[in-house]
Amino acid sequence: MIEFKGVDKFFGRNHILKGVHLSIKNNEKVVIIGPSGSGKSTVLRCINRLEKIESGDILFNGQSILKQKQSQLSTEIGMVFQRFHLFPHLTVIQNVMEAPLWVKKMKKEQARELAVSLLEKVGMGDKLNSYPSQLSGGQQQRVAIARSLAMHPKLMLFDEPTSALDPELVGEVLQVIKQLAAEGMSMALVTHEMGFAREVADRIIFMDKGQIIETGTPDDLLSNPKEERTRLFLSRILH
Amino acid sequence: MNLDYSTIMPFMPAFIDGAWMTVKLSILSLAIGLLLGIAGGLCKVSESKLMRNIAFVYTWIFRGTPLLVQLFILYFGLPQLGIRLEPFEAGILGLALNTGAYCTELVRSGIQAIDKGQMEAARSLGMSKSIGMIRIIGPQASKIMIPPLVNQFITTIKNSSMVSLITIAELFRTGETIITTTFRSFEVYTIIGVIYLVINSLLMAVAHRLEKGLSAHDRV
Numbered sequence: 415m416i417e418f419k420g421v422d423k424f425f426g427r428n429h430i431l432k433g434v435h436l437s438i439k440n441n442e443k444v445v446i447i448g449p450s451g452s453g454k455s456t457v458l459r460c461i462n463r464l465e466k467i468e469s470g471d472i473l474f475n476g477q478s479i480l481k482q483k484q485s486q487l488s489t490e491i492g493m494v495f496q497r498f499h500l501f502p503h504l505t506v507i508q509n510v511m512e513a514p515l516w517v518k519k520m521k522k523e524q525a526r527e528l529a530v531s532l533l534e535k536v537g538m539g540d541k542l543n544s545y546p547s548q549l550s551g552g553q554q555q556r557v558a559i560a561r562s563l564a565m566h567p568k569l570m571l572f573d574e575p576t577s578a579l580d581p582e583l584v585g586e587v588l589q590v591i592k593q594l595a596a597e598g599m600s601m602a603l604v605t606h607e608m609g610f611a612r613e614v615a616d617r618i619i620f621m622d623k624g625q626i627i628e629t630g631t632p633d634d635l636l637s638n639p640k641e642e643r644t645r646l647f648l649s650r651i652l653h
Numbered sequence: 654m655n656l657d658y659s660t661i662m663p664f665m666p667a668f669i670d671g672a673w674m675t676v677k678l679s680i681l682s683l684a685i686g687l688l689l690g691i692a693g694g695l696c697k698v699s700e701s702k703l704m705r706n707i708a709f710v711y712t713w714i715f716r717g718t719p720l721l722v723q724l725f726i727l728y729f730g731l732p733q734l735g736i737r738l739e740p741f742e743a744g745i746l747g748l749a750l751n752t753g754a755y756c757t758e759l760v761r762s763g764i765q766a767i768d769k770g771q772m773e774a775a776r777s778l779g780m781s782k783s784i785g786m787i788r789i790i791g792p793q794a795s796k797i798m799i800p801p802l803v804n805q806f807i808t809t810i811k812n813s814s815m816v817s818l819i820t821i822a823e824l825f826r827t828g829e830t831i832i833t834t835t836f837r838s839f840e841v842y843t844i845i846g847v848i849y850l851v852i853n854s855l856l857m858a859v860a861h862r863l864e865k866g867l868s869a870h871d872r873v
Contacts, residue, residue, distance in 0.1 A: 462777050488779035499774035503792045503867075513778035516788055558774075565779060 415440050415569060415600055416461060421470035423456055423624075430456050432624040433470065438569070443601045445611040445632075448621035449647055454604045457621070458571040461602065462491045485517055492567035496574040498554040500546040500561070506533065507542040510561045517565070525564075532560040536590050552583030556590055563594075570594065572603040608652060612636055620644045658840050664831045671827025672848045678741075678823055679810045679852070682748035686809065687802075689749060690756020695786070697761040708757060715754030721815055723747045728819040744816035752809045759805060763798035764790055796867040803860040807853050814849075824848060 416438040423431035430453045438444050446454040459465040460472060463484060472479045479487055501509050510529035514520040520528070533539050536556040546554055555575055562570065572591065576584040588610050595601060595614045605611055611618055612632040620628045620635060620643075628641045639645045696708035715723065728743035738746065767790050775785035817826035828845045832838050 464773055464777065484776060485779040485781060488777055491777075493774075493777040495770060495774065497770060499768070499770035501771065501774070501789055501793075503796075512788065513780065516784050517779040561778070 415442070415475060416602070417473040418457070418460075419471045419473070421460060421472060422468045423453070423460060423465060424468050430624050431460070431467070434624070434626060436619060436626060436629075438600065438602055441598050441600050443595050443603070443614055443616050444619060445603045445605060445615040445617075446619045446621060447605070447608075447611065447647070448627075451623075452621040453624040454621045455573050458493070458573050458602055458604060461569075461571060462488060462493050464493075489517065489565045490568045491571060492562035492565060492569070493571045494555070494558050494562055494573065494575050496577050498546075498551070498558045498578070500554055500558055502546050505543050505545055506538060506549070506557050509546070509557060510564050513561070514564050528564055529560070532563050533557070535563075535593075536560045537586070550583055551579045552586045555579065555587045559587075559590055559594075567599075569600045569602070572601065572605070574604050574606070576605065576607060606651065608636065608648075620647065622647070656840065657837070658844075661831060661835055661837050661840050661844070664835070667827050667831060668824070668844060668848065671822060671824040672852070674822060674827075675810070675813055675824040675849075676852060678744055678748065678813045678816060678821070679806075681745050682752060682813070683806050683809055685745065685749035686752025686756055689753025690760050693753060693757030694760025694764060697757060698764050712754045712757050715751050716758075720747065720751045720812055721818065723751060724815060724819050740816070740819050740821045743819055744813075744821050748809060748813060748816065751812070752805060755805050755808075756802065759798055759801045760794070763794035766797050767793050792867070796864070799860055799864045799867070803857060806856055810853055810856070811849060 416436075418434050418436045421431050421434045422429070434453075434457065436444075436457070446457060448454045456465060460467050461474075461479070463479060467480075474482070474487065474490070501512065504512060507526065507529050510532055511522075511525040514525040514528060515522065530539065530542065533542060536559055538553060538556050538560065541549065541553065541557075546557070549557065559575075575591065576587050579587065584607065588607065591601075591603070592610075592614055601614075603611070603614075615632050617629060618632050618635045619626055620639070620641070622643050628635060628639060628644045630640075635644065636648065639648060693708045693711060696704040699705055724743065724747040727738060727747050728740060731738060731743075764786075771789050771793065772782075772785050775789045776782070780788065813823060814825035817823055817829070820826075822830075824845055828841045832841050835841070
């Protein structure tokens with residue numbers, strides 16, 4: 415579904431991604447872990463073209479994303495951000511209806527129906543007319559997931575979806591993501607929640623300093639890391 | 654004390670005509686200035702270097718030179734180049750260009766004050782940059798921009814008195830004319846002051862309501 419072919423990315427003089435090769439298959443759930451600054455979020459941001467790449471290519475279903483329209487690409491790839499980025503001037507239901515109305519030119523009634531069903535799915539059906547500022551972080555993130563699903567993406571990108579949440583709110587968001595995973599959605603996730611990664615991931619990728627150091631099934635990578643750097647990172651975050 | 658407002662009462666219709674001219678000048682130049690400011694502000698945050706440079710030169714010149722000089726060039730200077738503007742046209746143009754330059758900076762800073770994540774979220778949902786600007790950034794930025802824009806509008810309304818010097822019979826010039834026949838400077842200037850105060854108070858009241866309306870999502 416997604417294939418990185420020797421992707422390089424610089425921020426000024428910083429070499430953020432160094433010739434990254436990776437692939438994500440249909441229905442696969444890939445979790446990317448690594449220390450901060452390792453380039454894991456950048457990988458996600460390159461997939462939906464929030465960042466331009468300097469060299470290499472990224473294929474989406476066999477076609478280079480560099481040649482595709484943003485609007486086309488974004489209807490097939492959804493993204494959930496660490497800090498939610500809900501639209502604060504719109505109500506919960508308007509947040510979810512916005513893209514179907516303005517990108518897909520859907521009829522208002524139809525968009526409303528879609529939004530209600532998605533918000534019910536993420537357990538936010540009783541907050542349709544609230545504004546984001548009236549919601550907890552966990553609730554905002556669930557609305558953000560519904561907003562993204564409204565475009566019927568084939569692939570969902572999650573960029574540290576629970577890192578900005580109070581600990582007691584993490585569970586409700588992970589629950590929604592697990593449910594999506596169970597329904598067969600293809601996913602790429604960046605997360606620090608190792609228990610969750612083990613549960614949901616088909617494959618875990620460990621990145622450090624712009625390179626992929628090691629890839630493996632959760633059991634292999636988390637319990638028997640082959641590379642020293644992976645071991646060091648895991649020992650730090652698992653204590 | 655030698656104050657006598659009754660002697661100038663017969664001139665009330667003239668004051669009202671002058672005030673009406675000031676209101677017309679202000680509304681037109683504010684409307685055009687605001688459009689220029691929105692266009693200029695969008696140029697300032699554009700990815701195109703050419704657009705950014707055009708906006709830079711515009712604000713640099715019109716904020717860096719006195720309004721009076723701009724008005725005099727438009728009215729007294731341009732005829733030398735074969736461009737003859739009516740006083741009203743030159744007045745509107747000068748006030749609008751000047752206001753637009755200040756509004757450009759306000760619009761730019763309003764747009765840049767919005768979290769970058771907002772446009773990223775819009776883009777990741779498939780919105781084009783222009784739809785993202787209209788639907789997502791614009792409404793949030795305009796709420797922030799209202800107080801400084803109102804300040805700028807008040808300044809423009811007061812500055813409109815300067816077009817009296819290019820022969821437009823607006824409020825201030827009307828007053829001057831009345832003084833030449835009545836010699837009642839204090840009375841006339843205080844009446845002029847009060848009329849400006851009334852016009853600006855109306856503007857502030859409208860702005861206040863607008864701001865409240867746009868803040869709906871802040872209510873918790």
